[in-house]
Amino acid sequence: MRDWLAQRAASTPDAEALVAAATGTTWTYAELDEAVEKMAGSLAALGLSTGDRLGVFLDTRVEYVTLVHAAMRLGLRPIPVSDRLTDAELAPRLERADVTAVLCGAATEQRAVEAATTDDDGLAVPVVSLDEPQWKRVTHLRAVEQTDFEPHDWDRSEPLLSLFTSGSTGEPKLVVLRVGNVLSSAVTLGFRLGVHPDDRYLLTLSPHHTGGIMPLYRAVLAGTSVVLRTEFDPGAAADDLRTYDATGVSLVPTMLERMLDARGTLADSLRVVLLGGAPAPERLIERCRDYSVPVHPTYGMTEAASGITVATPQEAFDRPSTVGRPLVWTDVSVRDDDGEELPPGEVGELVVDGPSVTTGYYDDPTATGDAFGPHGLRTGDVGYRDEEGYVYVLNRKDDRIVTGGENVDPGEVLDVLGDHPHVTAASVVGVPDDEWGERVAALVVRSEPSMTAGDLETFARERLAGFKIPKTIRFTDALPRTDSGSVRRPEVRERLAAAAESTIGDADTTSGGDDDGVTTDTTSDDDSATADSGDDTPDGRATDGDSGGDNHTDDAPANDTPDDGSGTTVAESDDTDDDTTTGDTDSDTVGDTDDDTTTGADDTTAGADDTTTGADDTTTGADDTTTGADDTTAGDTDDPAALVDGDNDDDPTDLGIGESADADDGA
Known part of the structure; x- marks a missing residue:
């Protein structure tokens, strides 16, 4: 066909x-x-x-x-x-x-x-x-x-995209x-x-x-x-x-x-x-x-x-x-x-x-x-x-995070955090968020006490799209684990959910020791947009594009996917006590050897x-x-009749593409 x-x-x-x-x-x-x-x-x-x-x-x-x-x-x-x-x-x-x-x-x-x-x-x-x-x-x-060229004659069994x-x-x-x-x-x-x-x-x-x-x-x-x-x-x-x-x-x-x-x-x-x-x-x-x-x-x-x-x-x-x-x-x-x-x-x-x-x-x-x-x-x-x-869809067999409609794989985020020289262990989960449904959160064991959540966020920002960056980061002496060594993910999620609600000066501590920690609650509007450019013709007009980084137009309102801003909230970190909970195997933890296997279409x-x-x-x-x-x-016209003029930048017949004005991509 x-x-x-x-x-x-x-x-x-x-x-x-x-x-x-x-x-x-x-x-x-x-x-x-x-x-x-x-x-x-x-x-x-x-x-x-x-x-x-x-x-x-x-x-x-x-x-x-x-x-x-x-x-x-x-x-x-x-x-x-x-x-x-x-x-x-x-x-x-x-x-x-x-x-x-x-x-x-x-x-x-x-x-x-x-x-x-x-x-x-x-x-x-x-x-x-x-x-x-x-x-x-x-x-x-x-x-x-x-x-x-010869137009292709398609068969229903052929890959389309x-x-x-x-x-x-x-x-x-x-x-x-x-x-x-x-x-x-x-x-x-x-x-x-x-x-x-x-x-x-x-x-x-x-x-x-x-x-x-x-x-x-x-x-x-x-x-x-x-x-x-x-x-x-x-x-x-x-x-x-x-x-x-x-x-x-x-x-x-x-x-x-x-x-x-x-x-x-x-x-x-x-x-x-x-x-x-x-x-x-x-x-x-x-x-x-x-x-x-x-x-x-x-x-x-x-x-x-x-x-x-x-x-x-x-x-x-x-x-x-x-x-x-x-x-x-x-x-x-x-x-x-x-x-x-x-x-x-x-x-x-x-x-x-x-x-x-x-x-x-x-x-x-x-x-x-x-x-x-x-x-x-x-x-x-x-x-x-x-x-x-x-x-009725209740939940997921795996632990992926859905934030603002975007899927985030905790393992991918964990791999990036684990590459930081001062991170010795971490667990990444999704915690409830009134606006985005879930937010990405990380419980981290650090080897260098001077490392801040802001340092870790900056490190992640260079390696991950904005919606994948943890919005809540909390430091602890050790991850809660089961007797078999698996991270107790329900406890991690519970601690990080509490941390996500904390404000400046709030201490969220439990029995056991407590570590100097920082919770980041990033809420600015960077990177939460679909970096869509403003091209308005099939032949390519001026664009005001987002590079996928941190640049948006000055008048851009609040975005509709999880943001990756830099606002930070200082709070006391979680303690390391090991209250017993159901043990989950966890592939999303630095240093853990057990995998959280899942079937399923991805x-x-x-x-x-x-x-x-x-x-x-x-x-x-x-x-x-x-x-x-x-x-x-640039060059847009609302007159469809003008589209037949080959010199008009809105002409969709002009190679199907066109010269674009400089795009603000922050490159």
Whole structure:
């Protein structure tokens, strides 16, 4: 089959395909198709061809939409990654994915180059930028002369794209999603929600999550429109719903709460608010009921190409804890440790099967074998189904942390802390947080008393994305352990939860000795955004991008994913007494030898469209929910007629890319 955009443009060329939320600029399917054709020609001129794996390390912009469809036209397999990653986090992902080239923008170029640089200062793979390059070794896609190419003829069994997860061991797994997976997901979600010809879907989530990229595929299949926000701001996003008469949006609970706080309720035009990425508090569901917000709690994961279950608003109001019933063609069973199916009401592991579920992870037969069995994908999520078939997700079999809809693997954080020369042991857990659901917290044994939590935070900041940095750090003489030597994680969590609530001068001590400790409670808004740039045309406009580090626009409001600010709260550390508790094996502790093994699919995605609560790597949709008001773009015009002028920077046919103004990426 031809790429879906080509078929859609042939079917409804004059239908609206895309709207830039920041400017109101619109593109028809015919105009978007022309931009895609030219971008595909430029990519082909670089030597990229069918089957090549294109790493996409790019801030959210309208150009991203062009790229997704250009890749499908040429037969490339895009591998989007978060634009918030550090170069140290990006490098192993590029290697793991066997990418042929890396596509970046001004906001991500420096980190892309550093991640791709070899020991002899060469580049392991070519780095290509949509914007004017800052490095001589980087190719500017706009400067590449287009070449003719043969559009790829797709088969349903072929890999369409791959998305990373961060598995329970901290090693990211790469989910291979085939044409049939994505097509099945789009169709089944359409069956549940309905599709109207005039639907407009407000996209606020990063395209490196299924919640951000699946709406792009769904829209061309259905012939509907996407309204793209390059950054998330609660009030502005709520206003966009009204301004553009949006009928759908994908959000995580924190995003929805902030939008309601900012505007009271949401637009009357809305038919669907897909809510996922983290459990929705009952108070939020009740608030939606009281203000007539059509909320659809969902459960999904990257391995299922998006949603697995979806509840209707009435089902959610009647049963505030449910994530609904399975979508058509999707089987959800609850099984015990032996794989036997459990009856309604009994708690076990959720196992998922169906045509939207991937067949495995890229080049990882061990992980694939561990996660997939005769009944389908073992999600690693614990829950149950009631007598009427409604699904309830209770918790996770592993100890991953879901903070603001973002998945954090404690083992990855622990590895970074353990690399500090003054850390002799540590344990990393998630503790309750009213705003983010959970926050990352660490109990640390230090060898140098002069080391502060601020020192450790600075060390971590250079090696981890902002949302992964511990917001609470507490020092102790020794970690609480069982007789067998395992860290007692419930006690660690209890101590750190108390520490997270402490304020300056509060002493949180228990019997036994106490160590001079510091609790950091970082609450500023750095790094909590999806570093989305303000590009507002498929051909690449000016960007105000976040490098994934600590730079945001001055007027950026509070972010909607966990922040990584530097505010610190001084408190007395926990003592080292060993009250007995249930002993958990723990793979997330420096110096521990026992592993906390887990089955399960890694990366339950969420956020709306791919809403999830569970499975290793619960992702969210709001991927990187960003703060910041709409970006304005140089050369933008609200007159669609002007798009045919080749000299206009808003022309989506101008190679599908364009010159970008200098981006503030802090590089």
